[in-house]
Amino acid sequence: MFKRLLYVGYNPVLMELDSYPFFQQADIRSINIIITSTFGQGNAPDGGIKVEEWLTSGKTNLNDDNKHADDSSVAHSSETASTMCSPLLWCSYAVCAIGSSAYPFYCGFGKLVDTKFEELGGKRLLPMGTCDALNQQLKSYNEWETLAVKTLRKAYPHACLRLEIDETVSANASRPDRGTFSNVEDQLIFNTSILSASISLEFYSDRKKRMAPAEHKGPFTRDKPFVATVLQNIELVTVQNILGDAAIESSKRFSANPQNQFQQSSISSIVRTITIDEQHSVRLLVFDTTGLSYSPGDHVCVLPENTLSNVNDFLLACGWKPDDERLDQSCSLASLTNGKYETIREILTQYIDLITTPQPHMLKLIASFASDPGEQRAILELGKGAQRYEDWKINAPSVKEMLNQFPSVKIPLDEIIQLQPRYYSISSSTRFNENQLHITVGVATYITPRGVIREGICSSYLQQTVPLLSLDGKKTDPSAAEKASKVKLFVLPNIHFRLPGSDKKSTNMPPTVNISEDLFVPLNSPLLMVAVGSGIAPFRSFWQELQMLQSLKGKSEIKIDRVLFMGCRTPNDFLYAKELESISCNTDNNENILTTVVPVYSRGTSAAKRYVQDAMFDYEALIYSIVKHENGFIYMCGSTRACQGVESALASIIENCSEDGITSEEAADFIKRLKENGKIKQDMFG
Numbered sequence: 001m002f003k004r005l006l007y008v009g010y011n012p013v014l015m016e017l018d019s020y021p022f023f024q025q026a027d028i029r030s031i032n033i034i035i036t037s038t039f040g041q042g043n044a045p046d047g048g049i050k051v052e053e054w055l056t057s058g059k060t061n062l063n064d065d066n067k068h069a070d071d072s073s074v075a076h077s078s079e080t081a082s083t084m085c086s087p088l089l090w091c092s093y094a095v096c097a098i099g100s101s102a103y104p105f106y107c108g109f110g111k112l113v114d115t116k117f118e119e120l121g122g123k124r125l126l127p128m129g130t131c132d133a134l135n136q137q138l139k140s141y142n143e144w145e146t147l148a149v150k151t152l153r154k155a156y157p158h159a160c161l162r163l164e165i166d167e168t169v170s171a172n173a174s175r176p177d178r179g180t181f182s183n184v185e186d187q188l189i190f191n192t193s194i195l196s197a198s199i200s201l202e203f204y205s206d207r208k209k210r211m212a213p214a215e216h217k218g219p220f221t222r223d224k225p226f227v228a229t230v231l232q233n234i235e236l237v238t239v240q241n242i243l244g245d246a247a248i249e250s251s252k253r254f255s256a257n258p259q260n261q262f263q264q265s266s267i268s269s270i271v272r273t274i275t276i277d278e279q280h281s282v283r284l285l286v287f288d289t290t291g292l293s294y295s296p297g298d299h300v301c302v303l304p305e306n307t308l309s310n311v312n313d314f315l316l317a318c319g320w321k322p323d324d325e326r327l328d329q330s331c332s333l334a335s336l337t338n339g340k341y342e343t344i345r346e347i348l349t350q351y352i353d354l355i356t357t358p359q360p361h362m363l364k365l366i367a368s369f370a371s372d373p374g375e376q377r378a379i380l381e382l383g384k385g386a387q388r389y390e391d392w393k394i395n396a397p398s399v400k401e402m403l404n405q406f407p408s409v410k411i412p413l414d415e416i417i418q419l420q421p422r423y424y425s426i427s428s429s430t431r432f433n434e435n436q437l438h439i440t441v442g443v444a445t446y447i448t449p450r451g452v453i454r455e456g457i458c459s460s461y462l463q464q465t466v467p468l469l470s471l472d473g474k475k476t477d478p479s480a481a482e483k484a485s486k487v488k489l490f491v492l493p494n495i496h497f498r499l500p501g502s503d504k505k506s507t508n509m510p511p512t513v514n515i516s517e518d519l520f521v522p523l524n525s526p527l528l529m530v531a532v533g534s535g536i537a538p539f540r541s542f543w544q545e546l547q548m549l550q551s552l553k554g555k556s557e558i559k560i561d562r563v564l565f566m567g568c569r570t571p572n573d574f575l576y577a578k579e580l581e582s583i584s585c586n587t588d589n590n591e592n593i594l595t596t597v598v599p600v601y602s603r604g605t606s607a608a609k610r611y612v613q614d615a616m617f618d619y620e621a622l623i624y625s626i627v628k629h630e631n632g633f634i635y636m637c638g639s640t641r642a643c644q645g646v647e648s649a650l651a652s653i654i655e656n657c658s659e660d661g662i663t664s665e666e667a668a669d670f671i672k673r674l675k676e677n678g679k680i681k682q683d684m685f686g
């Protein structure tokens with residue numbers, strides 16, 4: 001959108017939503033185009049949290065804070081009064097919400113912004129766009145963007161400096177004759193002439209501060225991440241050569257039947273994908289995070305890097321020397337990344353996604369860099385995204401493999417997509433593990449139908465990190481500090497999934513005596529926790545925090561129910577089983593931190609599959625008591641589908657156990673209210 005607005009002659013400024021001063025009254029009309037994802041339960045993503053708070057606080061009117069002070073003063077003119085009550089009168093806006101309809105609060109934050117802005121006097125330029133990850137997301141986005149630019153040009157022709165330039169012509173005209181390139185350097189230099197003069201992608205807010213060289217001083221963000229040393233990298237679940245066997249099986253099937261090479265089958269029917277719910281290696285990563293603060297329940301974002309072998313492969317494929325050749329600082333890629341990277345190796349390692357298969361829209365762009373007309377046609381055909389594309393991506397070709405397949409393509413590096421950070425639920429408490437942050441990582445591994453093993457970018461990067469300490473917590477050798485991997489990360493507060501008392505939405509908290517007693521609110525709160533697969537990750541931060549609080553507070557006479565249901569495939573996948581055993585029995589040190597732990601195996605020894613929601617019915621009375629009588633808190637973590645299953649089981653239990661004989665609609669209503677009051681908290685991924 002930013003590039004497109006530039007092409008048609010506007011002078012846009014790109015910034016985070018929270019950086020824009022919506023809260024202040026403006027004298028001049030301003031046009032705001034807001035493109036946003038949604039997070040958690042219809043909440044703002046990082047970078048929109050302040051605006052969300054402003055819109056939901058009920059204090060959106062500019063005079064809210066000084067209503068009383070103004071009572072004695074002369075009445076405002078009617079114009080000023082209306083501005084005060086409609087603080088966004090100056091604002092024309094358009095919202096595009098990006099999301100996935102797999103989640104219950106689909107595009108929730110975008111919808112909030114769109115409706116609230118109108119209520120506050122903003123002028124909506126066009127209907128809100130919704131782009132669904134499960135339904136042609138990119139197509140929807142492109143359509144919305146085209147409509148938005150058209151509407152803007154119609155509504156504000158005077159704001160457009162180069163009206164006479166046709167949009168498509170201008171976009172093409174900016175690309176000079178491509179010619180041929182022998183290596184990356186040519187591509188970079190070629191690219192300098194196209195883009196650096198016309199586009200400098202800038203974040204308006206605190207740019208200089210964000211781009212400052214990394215220091216260990218917060219706040220830590222994507223642009224200024226915390227650099228954490230890997231202390232330990234422990235395998236919790238091992239894959240016993242399952243991948244090897246499956247890959248051999250899969251390739252045998254294909255070589256046995258040559259027709260399979262050309263089989264026109266839809267990807268979903270034949271891809272053998274090992275997903276988060278299937279058998280895979282799971283690791284506990286322990287980082288040294290001295291100076292970084294977080295709370296149990298928060299997320300950490302990891303900035304992945306491409307592996308050495310992938311970078312070397314890519315350098316060689318481009319005919320570039322595999323040493324640390326310096327990046328031409330005048331090229332557009334250097335200016336795009338604000339001079340953060342000094343060598344081509346650095347930029348290939350940390351900035352460019354060398355693995356993810358290009359999507360159809362990307363292929364259309366790539367086609368324009370093919371000098372061979374036959375290759376160009378073939379790539380354009382793939383870019384149509386139909387069955388041919390599905391068949392091509394069946395083996396998940398990486399960018400490098402695609403370039404090998406179409407050797408006439410010479411693409412500027414800054415047209416290749418960027419590596420994106422990955423979220424992980426924090427699995428530790430700083431009170432329990434001072435100066436450390438732990439995560440539980442399921443290593444994403446896939447086998448294509450032709451037996452090619454593929455790995456998730458970030459989880460395999462983390463899997464391969466070298467720890468400073470051995471399993472018993474000792475330094476491996478004198479040079480360990482030098483060898484230990486450093487991982488860039490930053491924390492994303494997840495206030496909607498914190499322990500009671502540490503979040504902003506919990507109501508009906510257990511009574512506390514004084515401020516210091518507030519610390520122990522989590523200990524006084526009955527908890528029902530339901531985890532599926534890697535969904536156990538945040539609960540480890542909870543039980544560590546509770547352990548620490550309990551050791552600070554000392555023994556208590558009152559028994560508080562704290563129940564954990566853990567859904568996994570087999571006993572082998574029961575993560576942290578030993579730890580859980582030690583905290584769920586009554587010893588001198590641990591007074592039943594968890595009062596009941598129920599592991600549920602979906603592929604256990606019994607013939608029937610059993611999921612957590614099935615097992616919950618065995619504990620109906622206990623669950624009902626926690627939810628209804630003890631005023632407890634319910635936490636769910638895992639895939640969206642699993643959380644939905646747990647939620648409907650909970651509604652059935654409430655209906656079954658209710659003393660007043662309520663209907664299923666009333667039970668569903670009750671669940672809805674619990675969610676609104678912050679009593680049900682969900683952390684969904686996948």
Ligand SMILES: Cc1cc2nc3c(=O)[nH]c(=O)nc-3n(C[C@H](O)[C@H](O)[C@H](O)COP(=O)(O)OP(=O)(O)OC[C@H]3O[C@@H](n4cnc5c(N)ncnc54)[C@H](O)[C@@H]3O)c2cc1C
Pocket residue numbers: 273275299304395396422423424425426440441442443444446454455456457458459460534537538684685686
């Ligand atoms: C809020 C939140 C919290 C999370 N917490 C955790 C956590 O605690 N622990 C955890 O393990 N994960 C967690 N995740 C998931 C995590 O962020 C990553 O998505 C996960 O580790 C995979 O990332 P990756 O880079 O390894 O894989 P990617 O490279 O991103 O690949 C992931 C997906 O891409 C597709 N894919 C990629 N390559 C192929 C291929 N070759 N063949 C077929 N399909 C392919 C698959 O659909 C796959 O699911 C969380 C996610 C969110 C949003």
